[in-house]
Amino acid sequence: MGKDPQDLPGLDPFRCSRRNFIIMGHRAVSDGSIFLNDLCGASGRWDGLARALSSGLFLSHDMRRDTSIHLLLLGPPDPPKVISIDGARVKYLNPDERASAALMRKNLRTKLGEDAGTTLRTSPGIHLTRGGLETILDRIDGPVFLLHESGEDLTDCMVNGGIGEGPWNFFLSDDMEFTDKELSLLRSRASGVLSVSPLSLHTYQAMILVHNALDRFG
Numbered sequence: 543m544g545k546d547p548q549d550l551p552g553l554d555p556f557r558c559s560r561r562n563f564i565i566m567g568h569r570a571v572s573d574g575s576i577f578l579n580d581l582c583g584a585s586g587r588w589d590g591l592a593r594a595l596s597s598g599l600f601l602s603h604d605m606r607r608d609t610s611i612h613l614l615l616l617g618p619p620d621p622p623k624v625i626s627i628d629g630a631r632v633k634y635l636n637p638d639e640r641a642s643a644a645l646m647r648k649n650l651r652t653k654l655g656e657d658a659g660t661t662l663r664t665s666p667g668i669h670l671t672r673g674g675l676e677t678i679l680d681r682i683d684g685p686v687f688l689l690h691e692s693g694e695d696l697t698d699c700m701v702n703g704g705i706g707e708g709p710w711n712f713f714l715s716d717d718m719e720f721t722d723k724e725l726s727l728l729r730s731r732a733s734g735v736l737s738v739s740p741l742s743l744h745t746y747q748a749m750i751l752v753h754n755a756l757d758r759f760g
Contacts, residue, residue, distance in 0.1 A: 543662065546693075555626035555661065555669040556681040559610035560708045561756060563598050564678055565575055567591050567592070568718045572615035572623045572726060574651030581643055586617040590745060592639040592714050597746035598753070599629045599638045606753070613646075622674035632667030675727055684709035685733035688725075689752070693735030693741050696752065700759040704734070712752055714745050 556562070569586035571577075581589035590640040598611045607632050615623045625646060627635070628647035635645055649664040659681070660672040663715055671677065679686065685705065689712055698707055720728065729735075 543576075550616055552746065553663075554681065555628060555671070556611065556612065557683045557709075558628055559608055560710070561606070561609040561658070561753070562612060562682065562684075562709060562711045562754075563594070563609070564612045564682075564711060564713045565591060565594055565732075565745060566713075566715045566718075566720065566724065567613055567615045567617065568716055568721075569617040570613070570615045570716070571617050572620045572645050572650070575619070576643055576647040576650070578640055578644055578647070579673060585643070587716055588643050588646075589639060590643040593644075593744075594714075594746040594749055595627060595635075595642050596637045597629065598749045599632070599635070603634075605632070606630045609753075612678065614678065615650075616674070617707045620654075622677075624656060624671040624678060626669045626671065626686075628665070628667040629668075634665070635667075640715050652701065677728070679731050680716060682709075684711055686713065686731050687756075688713045688728050688732045688735045689738065689748055690735050691737050691740055693737040696736045696738050696755050697759065699734070699736060700755055705736075713748075714748060716745060719737060726750070 571586045573678050576588055577584040590654050609629045612624050612626045617741050649668050651663045652674050654670050658673045662670050664670055738748050
């Protein structure tokens with residue numbers, strides 16, 4: 543086990559990938575009680591989080607090994623908590639939404655301490671961290687970008703060299719808008735507000751378009 547890259551000492555799940563997507567799950571169930579037969583309702587829109595997880599990490603026949611997804615869980619009964627999935631190291635993850643949610647449920651059954659910033663590796667490539675948005679912002683490395691349809695066009699920004707060479711941290715919300723408090727905190731730390739479409743898209747759709755822009759111009 544000592545040579546397993548999953549067990550590298552000091553590995554920080556917020557600083558191990560070039561592309562990072564941080565998704566706010568405002569109602570998402572935050573422990574192992576995710577109800578697989580009702581991801582949309584009783585589980586607090588875990589259907590959208592599972593879809594974003596699959597869209598963000600899977601290629602046709604491979605994984606995006608330069609990408610991590612961080613799901614900030616704010617719903618009951620144990621918020622705030624972040625589950626981080628590292629595309630270079632994760633195992634047992636499948637693109638099917640139900641299977642993805644089942645793997646997250648299994649990892650969320652691990653008891654996590656109450657001290658902010660506490661991080662546990664719960665399975666290969668998956669970590670749990672106690673904390674909310676401010677904890678994430680304090681841990682990440684590289685520029686912070688808020689994704690919103692009112693922002694600067696991402697492709698134009700990249701062509702003009704406006705987002706640097708990474709690592710990048712893209713913040714998105716679920717089906718709910720960012721709260722005023724979240725927006726205020728993000729804007730105080732953000733390097734910019736970026737848009738992938740003038741229309742309001744689903745989270746997973748926006749992530750795909752970000753990946754496409756980075757694949758082409760990054």
